[in-house]
Amino acid sequence: MNALARPAPFDQPATPRTALAVHNIEVVYDHVVLVLKGVSLEVPEGAIVTLLGANGAGKTTTLKAISNLLHAERGEVTKGSITFYGEEVHRLSPSELVRRGCLQVMEGRRCFGHLTVEENLLTGAFTRKDGKAAIQRDLEMVYSYFPRLKERRKVLAGYISGGEQQMCAIGRALMARPRLVLLDEPSMGLAPQLVEEIFEIVDRLNREEKVTFLVAEQNTNVALRYARYGYILENGRVVLDGPAEALRDNEDVKEFYLGLSATGRKSFRDIKSYKRRKRWL
Amino acid sequence: MAELGPVLEVLLGGLMSGVLYSLVALGFVLIFKASGVFNFAQGAMVLFAALSLVRLSEWLPFPVAIALTIAIMIALAWAVERLVLRPLVGQHGLILFMATIGVTFFLDGFGQTIWGSNVYQLDLGISASPWFLLENLFPGGILVSPVDVFAAAVAGSLVLALSIFFHSTKIGRALRAVADDHQAAQSVGIPLNQIWLIVWSTAGVVALVAGMAWGSKLGVQFSLSFVALKALPVLILGGLTSIPGAILGGLIVGAGEKLAEFYIGPAIGGGIEYWFAYVLALAVLLVRPQGLFGEKIIERV
Numbered sequence: 001m002n003a004l005a006r007p008a009p010f011d012q013p014a015t016p017r018t019a020l021a022v023h024n025i026e027v028v029y030d031h032v033v034l035v036l037k038g039v040s041l042e043v044p045e046g047a048i049v050t051l052l053g054a055n056g057a058g059k060t061t062t063l064k065a066i067s068n069l070l071h072a073e074r075g076e077v078t079k080g081s082i083t084f085y086g087e088e089v090h091r092l093s094p095s096e097l098v099r100r101g102c103l104q105v106m107e108g109r110r111c112f113g114h115l116t117v118e119e120n121l122l123t124g125a126f127t128r129k130d131g132k133a134a135i136q137r138d139l140e141m142v143y144s145y146f147p148r149l150k151e152r153r154k155v156l157a158g159y160i161s162g163g164e165q166q167m168c169a170i171g172r173a174l175m176a177r178p179r180l181v182l183l184d185e186p187s188m189g190l191a192p193q194l195v196e197e198i199f200e201i202v203d204r205l206n207r208e209e210k211v212t213f214l215v216a217e218q219n220t221n222v223a224l225r226y227a228r229y230g231y232i233l234e235n236g237r238v239v240l241d242g243p244a245e246a247l248r249d250n251e252d253v254k255e256f257y258l259g260l261s262a263t264g265r266k267s268f269r270d271i272k273s274y275k276r277r278k279r280w281l
Numbered sequence: 282m283a284e285l286g287p288v289l290e291v292l293l294g295g296l297m298s299g300v301l302y303s304l305v306a307l308g309f310v311l312i313f314k315a316s317g318v319f320n321f322a323q324g325a326m327v328l329f330a331a332l333s334l335v336r337l338s339e340w341l342p343f344p345v346a347i348a349l350t351i352a353i354m355i356a357l358a359w360a361v362e363r364l365v366l367r368p369l370v371g372q373h374g375l376i377l378f379m380a381t382i383g384v385t386f387f388l389d390g391f392g393q394t395i396w397g398s399n400v401y402q403l404d405l406g407i408s409a410s411p412w413f414l415l416e417n418l419f420p421g422g423i424l425v426s427p428v429d430v431f432a433a434a435v436a437g438s439l440v441l442a443l444s445i446f447f448h449s450t451k452i453g454r455a456l457r458a459v460a461d462d463h464q465a466a467q468s469v470g471i472p473l474n475q476i477w478l479i480v481w482s483t484a485g486v487v488a489l490v491a492g493m494a495w496g497s498k499l500g501v502q503f504s505l506s507f508v509a510l511k512a513l514p515v516l517i518l519g520g521l522t523s524i525p526g527a528i529l530g531g532l533i534v535g536a537g538e539k540l541a542e543f544y545i546g547p548a549i550g551g552g553i554e555y556w557f558a559y560v561l562a563l564a565v566l567l568v569r570p571q572g573l574f575g576e577k578i579i580e581r582v
Contacts, residue, residue, distance in 0.1 A: 054380035072370050072464055098470025114576050123458045126451065127470040160567045172469055 299535020
């Protein structure tokens with residue numbers, strides 16, 4: 001299943017601790033639909049790891065399995081184990097997981113539209129018990145990373161732009177003082193320039209605030225530039241994994257995910273199986 | 282001056298009964314605002330709370346009976362969360378609505394099974410004899426019922442407390458977040474179960490207050506659970522998500538139906554006050570579907 005020889009994932013002097021280890025999980029929706037068929041992955045502390053794959057490959061399901069948000073969608077982890085810093089977390093409630101420092105920024109931003117930007121950020125601090133002063137400090141920290149949010153702090157989050165909403169969602173997650181953030185498709189529906197800006201901030205947060213990220217993305221190009229390690233999911237299975245540079249140089253990844261091949265950029269005109277005609281009818 | 286007296290009296294009476302509608306509507310708004318569930322059982326909760334209070338106060342001192350009834354309403358909230366809401370989390374709103382209809386019938390029946398189905402008198406210790414205000418201005422003065430004044434005062438302070446709770450506390454903010462997006466609220470660590478327990482308990486206490494006010498007026502009996510139906514036009518008028526809207530909506534409906542009865546009633550034979558509120562609600566739906574104070578449906582274009 002693994003086309004690449006797997007080197008030690010990170011060539012750092014001291015092996016970092018494992019923040020998250022997912023071992024061979026299966027997820028079933030509605031008791032019958034098998035969506036994840038044995039997914040394993042590892043996120044070392046302090047890294048940005050990306051989870052790539054097309055629509056329906058199982059990226060979101062994997063993240064929700066980790067953050068325990070599957071229940072509301074009648075999904076269930078039926079096999080395998082998920083450990084966060086060595087502890088089994090598969091049975092914990094989402095709010096207990098947040099308290100331990102693992103939380104998800106859901107796909108499509110999901111800001112609270114009728115709350116102001118600042119109120120949105122403050123909801124992220126719900127599980128914290130370290131006092132108002134500490135929360136206020138972190139609010140300023142979030143504003144320093146996202147100055148645009150500070151300008152719009154009194155505006156209802158439903159009325160700000162998509163890019164600002166993504167920033168608001170990430171900022172809200174930061175307010176919980178997470179150790180690991182599961183970021184689901186931050187690039188969704190955003191202009192390329194904004195995507196770059198968001199990833200730039202994720203990178204800074206990773207370096208300066210020591211937040212570990214597991215990012216699910218369809219935008220393979222951007223994700224592999226910022227991540228250190230990547231997993232590629234297809235049909236609920238990990239089909240390929242490796243350090244980001246290795247994935248970027250892999251011929252299959254180039255062809256199927258980056259739209260490049262040995263002969264340069266490939267035109268869709270040359271792909272016979274692509275039913276172009278039907279699309280136009 | 283001579284005609285103004287009766288009009289004022291009708292208006293005041295209408296406003297006072299409007300406050301009572303508001304009290305019931307308030308319970309709906311609370312639950313809808315924080316969980317997106319239209320809780321049809323609110324009327325049944327009013328009846329259940331009033332019944333519990335009346336029967337308990339027969340052999341317990343009144344304050345103890347109130348405390349015990351509050352405890353019962355919290356236990357009820359816990360049971361509803363545990364047995365109805367938790368298994369149905371993530372289901373469509375209509376399914377949750379149907380579930381609350383089930384709760385309604387259960388509560389109506391169960392309440393009467395354990396507490397009995399007679400008409401009970403609830404005595405709040407407020408004198409039933411009306412006050413006459415401004416007797417020097419109008420002949421005979423304006424007749425006001427002390428019970429209504431008491432209910433209005435309670436409703437007013439309840440609204441004030443709830444507004445502060447919703448807008449300036451951490452829990453209140455979490456409640457509004459849950460109302461906006463269950464799953465996103467869960468993802469930032471807000472425990473839905475606790476939030477629902479808090480909201481249903483609060484709605485239970487509001488139901489108790491409404492039950493006390495209505496019960497002392499009409500007697501505690503099965504028909505009390507139908508006052509919920511009068512809360513529906515209030516909700517539509519004020520907006521399903523607005524606490525001040527519930528109050529103002531109640532006042533408008535209360536005053537409107539009494540004034541309509543007073544002015545138009547004689548011309549067409551009376552009985553207007555039974556359907557006036559619903560026509561008013563219909564008109565509001567056509568012009569302003571979110572109600573006077575309801576949250577605007579945000580759509581970015």
